Amino acid sequence: MRDVTAPVPLTLEAVTIAIGGRPLFAPLSLTVPPGGVVTIKGASGSGKSTLLSHLCGTLAPDFTATGRASLGDSPLDGLPPEHRRMGILFQDDLLFPHLSVGGNLAFGLPAGLDRAERAGRIATALEEAGMVGFEARDPATLSGGQRARVACLRTLLAEPRALLLDEPFSKLDTALRGRFRAFVFEHARARALPTLLVTHDPSDAEAAGGPVIDLEFA
């Protein structure tokens, strides 16, 4: 990764994942441009989440993946997850229960920033989410919407170069869902992140506005 700041597309070429030699879906090729969203739809068990794990580098050992994935010119395959800079959001917020809101956000921040800079970035992020002064709060005391936003901020503070969304809206109620969806897409677009969304909910795909791919069984 030569240039770490310039936006780059996320590209998949003939990617497929197999378990026990049996592929989960037909080889998948796609390109997500910077700031764009591609939605992958599929029934449960079709391998959507597995695909995202693969892109993150956290695929369980039982699976084998083939094909190529790259961010711009840099291939992803073979990189350990912490060097890929793929931000991911799950269905559950997965805030670390032993850390405060501020601690969770700080965990996302890159190393090498001085103390004031870190505090500043966290404060700014919380401000963007309408949660000024929430640094010391226990995540367990937040509302569902607040937790979802903190999770998203944490991912963004890690300065990812692409965003992977693993049905992050599905557990929120309808009203909240629309707002949070807008929050995520807005931030992704602002940072020109290529975003890959997997979902089984048509309204998510609609809101994303980009191309929709149906994941087919192999």
Place this chain on the structure above:
Amino acid sequence: MEATRPGQRRGWLRFAPAVTLLLFLGPVGAGLVGAVLPAFGYLPALGGDGPSLDPWRRLAAYPGTGSAVGMSLWTGLAAATLSFTLTTGFAAACHGTRLFRRMQRLFAPLLAVPHAAFALGLAFLLAPSGWLLRVLSPWATGYQWPPDIALSPDPYGLNLILALVVKETPFLFLMTLGALAQVPADRTLAVARGLGYGRATAWIKAVLPLVYRQIRLPILAVVAFSVSVVDVALLLTGSTSPTLAILIMRWANDPDLAFQFVAAAGACLQLGVALAAILAWTGGERLVARLGRRWVMDGARGGAEGAARIATALTVAVAGVGVAALAAMGVWSVARRWRWPDALPSEWSLGNWAGFSGMAGGPAATTLIVGLVAAVIGLVLVLACLEAEDRAGRRPTSRALWLLYTPLIVPQVAFLFGAQVLLLGLGLEGTWGALIWAHLLFVLPYMFLSLSEPFRRLDPRYARGALCLGAGPNRVFWRIKLPMLTRAVAIALAVGFAVSVGEYLPTVFAGGGRITTLTTEAVARAGGGDFRVIGVFAVLQAALPLIGFLLASILPGWLHRHRRGMREGL
């Protein structure tokens, strides 16, 4: 492409399972060889250059070997069966109730108290001149003198069985709790009850089959332990109805050194008895499974309710016996004169404590240090093995980790002698290192048992999420996994510490008599028969692990006092 997994990064951690196994199984194997060779006549020091079946002939000819084997099997299998039945019945009847939670809190400390302390308390509680009859005599029983009846010790092994049940029911209960957290117990129960099944019947028909698979290993460990236990059996069986383990001790201590061959053959027989008991248990499993399947499918909605209620009452009674046995030792420690039929001492005195606490200081410090060091090393090894397994996936070496449980299955008497000679040969006998290693043999498996499930149960998405945030595996381990497992880690440490405190034979073998702990001091005193001294040592011996468990239950909560999400579970 497989190379995209994080576990691909290879480090020293990868060797953790193999190294751990080697460190612990090698000596056990060598120890077994050290028992097998003399059993077949090879022991040059005593003029045995074998091979010979003579030790086995003498073993068979010794008066009472046969009945001792029978006694071992009977007491061991009965204790394991009862403990399992009570645990199951109690869990079935009380799952999700307040009593369930309360017993959880009571059982953990009962588990912590060393066997010997319990057995001593129980012996005093149930003897014809014991506490129970003292409270009832002469006003209720009419006994002016202690009755000449076989209450405790008894020729049928009933006291031994009771003592084992008191210790094993809490163990199996806590193991069941761990297993319940891994299976969809609540939902399964809700579904079954929605279909009209009674609470206990639903639990046994629908949840037990899920749970049993998870607690099978602990149960087998209980079976093997029960048929080969030494200290409890010595204190609670009649002098004319010994178990095999007692006979082995008798032979090994016979001044006639030729009995060493018989003792070695006996140790091999003990291993056979333990394996036979495990076989019997697995045979029983199959039988119960066949009969049970028919019962599960016959559609009856009740049927287990009454039995489960009885099991609950018995479980509470068993816990009560445990508490009373401990209390008896506590009272003795402050008694000066306490004769039949006084319900409480006629003269009290703190002199026992004043007189013996000075003597106990050194051993107490040793116990503390050895226990802490063993528990910390055990924790490091267990975490290294589990983390290696997590990073590399289940590979042959990590899959072989169940071998760590070998010291729980193989009777202590069968391999400790040989292991001691190994230490002597290496010039390590009597050193702290050897002592800690010997304790780790038993500390490690119990810590593994205690920590592996919470570790494996930890939602892997937290770690994956953290990796995607740019944290390396080490940072994820230290900053995410370990803090989230605070409670489990604390409990594992308390378990390891408690196991170390209770170890008797390994301490004697590895410590060479020069390093004494509270347990070796307590057992040395047990022979003197002065309950007041025994009481002081039993209380001290019980107090250390209890404090450990207390800290383990309080500290994590305090550390995370501002984090509601860390309060429960794990």
Place this chain on the structure above:
Amino acid sequence: MPTMPRVSGRSALAILAAPLAIGLFALSVASPASAQERVWPEILAAAEGESVYWNAWGGSESTNGYIQWVADTVEDRFGIDLVHVKLNDTAEAVRKVLAEKTAGRDEDGSVDLIWINGENFKAMKDANLLHGPLDEILPNFALIDPVEKPTTVIDFTVPTEGLEAPWGMAKIVFPYDSARLEETPGSIRELLAFAKANPGRFTYPAPPDFTGTTFLKQALHALADDPAVLLDPAGGNFAAVTAPLWAYLDELDPVLWREGTDYPKSSTEQMRMLDNGAVDIAISFNPGEASALIAQGRLPETVRTFVFDEGTIGNTHFVAIPYNAAHKDAAMVVANFLMGPEAQARKQDATVWGDQTVLSVAKLSAEQRALFADLPRGPATLPPNALGPSLPEPHPTWMTRIEEHWLTRYGS
């Protein structure tokens, strides 16, 4: 309190230790203990600053307390650091030395001093595991009179040959509660009559417990046609010689506590039964033990002791030094101190231990004699002239076979 390193099963959570596996190592030839030609002051000087690991039964607070006093005293006086390694069973120490020998550790062994007698001594002597002879070195051997107290040089019929230093005298006595029992049996026959008249009120510790086995030897000695044969090894005459013993026990068994289906595991357990009134008579191997237990609040003040007119079994217990002991000089200094009038007098004090001295009063100076003059005897201890004759221990082979036979008939 039992004055013996024990072989009891109860506290014998002990060691199967090394011996089982000793076979892994080849037997090495012991380095011959070079004859000590050195003079005592030289040994005293060499002993200073050394540690002595004394392996001794640790079950009794009286004995532990006494050993602690010895440790404090030798520290002050000789600069020796004495460590009491508390054993459940003397056999543990024997085995440790044997294991060291087989592992080739002929020097720098871990055991410096052992409290020992009887079969354990015989086992160590036969296997050449002892350092000595000590009687040519330790000055206090001069205060021993083997004619007056033959058991100080003959341990269970085995000549000690100076390989162990006498430390205390033991003798069978029967503690009873005088508040409940007015007349005591005067012989083994009268004991049977008592048991028949009071079923369930007598018992004895189950062999192979040391005291229990000694009770059987006591009975055999009284019942055998010619007790003199017991001094030779048991052979083909075993059945004939012991027949009266089994006939006696067959009569006694059904009127014992629990009708002989169970027995106490040790003499201490039986002492506790006496305290609680579960039996009327106990057995002790130390004439002063009952008094000591009264003083500790572990027996009623009405307890007294009796002996048989025909005499009771008596023996001596010793300390010995293993051939490979790391600190032989200091161990010899301690052994000599233990035999000295000061340590012996303190040991005879009923409030400390209550053990009879091994020394010959005739050989003591007036000053030394005074140490023994006004010792409190304790309410339950018989005066020396009322203790009756001491019967000799039979040859160890009798013990082994009697135990095995007993186990077959009554054991299981």
